[in-house]
Amino acid sequence: MQRTDMGGLAMFIAVAEERSFTKAAARLGVSQSALSHSIRRLEQRLDLRLLTRTTRSVGLTEAGERLMETVAPAFEEIDAKIVSLTELRTRPAGTVRIxxxxxxxxxxxxxxxxxxxxxxxxxxxxxxxxxxLTDIVAERYDAGVRLGERLDQDMVAVRIGPRLRMATVGSPTYFEQHGVPAAPADLTDHACINLRMAGGSIYQWEYEKDGRELKVKADGQLVLNDVDLILKAVLSGHGIAHLVEDRVAPLVEDGSLVRILEDWCDPFDGYYLYYPSRRQPSAAFSLLLGALRYRE
Structure with a gap:
C-alpha cells in the first residue's frame, strides 16, 4: 500500500470510531464530501467494502472490523509518540484521564x-x-487503578499504595442486642449490609486465616451501592458491614463501631496504576506517575 493511503486510513478510523461521517468530518476539520471521497478511494484500492451506510448510522463490515483491529492500535501509538515529542518542554501540559x-x-x-x-x-x-472493571483502551483512558490481584497481564503496572485489609464492623448497640459472631460462618445468622457492585453483582465477603480462604454470602435487609450510606446504616444499628479498614478505623478507635473477626482479615495486595505497555507516556502522565509511585 502506498504512503498516500495513510491519510485515507486515518479518515477511516475517525468514521469507524464516531460512527458518523458528520462527526468524523468535524473532528478532522475536513468537509464531508472530501471524507466520503477518501473512504471510497480506500475501498476501491483495497477492493473491499469497509463501511455500511444508512440515513441514520454508519457501521463496519467484517472487512472494516478486521482493518480497524489492525490499524487503530498502530495509529494510536503514532499519535502518542507525536504527543510526547510536542510535550518535550519545561512545563508538562495536557490532560490525563484515569x-x-x-x-x-x-x-x-x-x-x-x-x-x-x-x-x-x-x-x-x-x-x-x-x-x-473498565477497558481503558476502548474508553480512551490514559490509565486505570485496580487491586494487584485483578491486573491484566499485558499492562504496565506500578504500585501506588500499601497492602490493604478489610474490617468487619457493627455498632455496640447491634452487638448488645444480637450477639457477636465468633467466626465468619456465624454471619449467616446476622443482618448484614451488602454492597452492590457496578456490574450488578453483590460483593461477597472474603476472609482468610492460616491459609484457609472463605467467601461468605451475607444476607440482610439492606443492599447499597455507596460506602458512605453503608457506614451510616452500620452506625444506626441496622447490621454488620465489611469495609476497607481505613474507612472504619477512626470510628473503631472512638468506640462508635466495634470490630470483629479481625484475625480472619489478612492483608492483601493494594492498588496499582496500570496502562498499556505500548503507550508512550506524556510528560504530564509521567509527572503524575512519579508522584503516585509507592515508596515503602
Missing part, C-alpha cells in the same frame, strides 16, 4: 492531583470513579 475506584481516588490519587494541579497549571486531570 479510571479509578472511589476509595483509591480519595486516599491515593487526590493528594497527588491536588499538589500537581496547583504547581503545574497546564496539566489537567480527569478522574472517573467507577467501581467496576
Amino acid at each position: 479510571s479509578t475506584s472511589e476509595h483509591a481516588a480519595r486516599t491515593l490519587l487526590w493528594p497527588a492531583v491536588d499538589i500537581i494541579t496547583r504547581e503545574h497549571p497546564d496539566v489537567k486531570v480527569e478522574l472517573n470513579i467507577q467501581s467496576g
Whole structure:
C-alpha cells in the first residue's frame, strides 16, 4: 500500500470510531464530501467494502472490523509518540484521564492531583470513579487503578499504595442486642449490609486465616451501592458491614463501631496504576506517575 493511503486510513478510523461521517468530518476539520471521497478511494484500492451506510448510522463490515483491529492500535501509538515529542518542554501540559475506584481516588490519587494541579497549571486531570472493571483502551483512558490481584497481564503496572485489609464492623448497640459472631460462618445468622457492585453483582465477603480462604454470602435487609450510606446504616444499628479498614478505623478507635473477626482479615495486595505497555507516556502522565509511585 502506498504512503498516500495513510491519510485515507486515518479518515477511516475517525468514521469507524464516531460512527458518523458528520462527526468524523468535524473532528478532522475536513468537509464531508472530501471524507466520503477518501473512504471510497480506500475501498476501491483495497477492493473491499469497509463501511455500511444508512440515513441514520454508519457501521463496519467484517472487512472494516478486521482493518480497524489492525490499524487503530498502530495509529494510536503514532499519535502518542507525536504527543510526547510536542510535550518535550519545561512545563508538562495536557490532560490525563484515569479510571479509578472511589476509595483509591480519595486516599491515593487526590493528594497527588491536588499538589500537581496547583504547581503545574497546564496539566489537567480527569478522574472517573467507577467501581467496576473498565477497558481503558476502548474508553480512551490514559490509565486505570485496580487491586494487584485483578491486573491484566499485558499492562504496565506500578504500585501506588500499601497492602490493604478489610474490617468487619457493627455498632455496640447491634452487638448488645444480637450477639457477636465468633467466626465468619456465624454471619449467616446476622443482618448484614451488602454492597452492590457496578456490574450488578453483590460483593461477597472474603476472609482468610492460616491459609484457609472463605467467601461468605451475607444476607440482610439492606443492599447499597455507596460506602458512605453503608457506614451510616452500620452506625444506626441496622447490621454488620465489611469495609476497607481505613474507612472504619477512626470510628473503631472512638468506640462508635466495634470490630470483629479481625484475625480472619489478612492483608492483601493494594492498588496499582496500570496502562498499556505500548503507550508512550506524556510528560504530564509521567509527572503524575512519579508522584503516585509507592515508596515503602
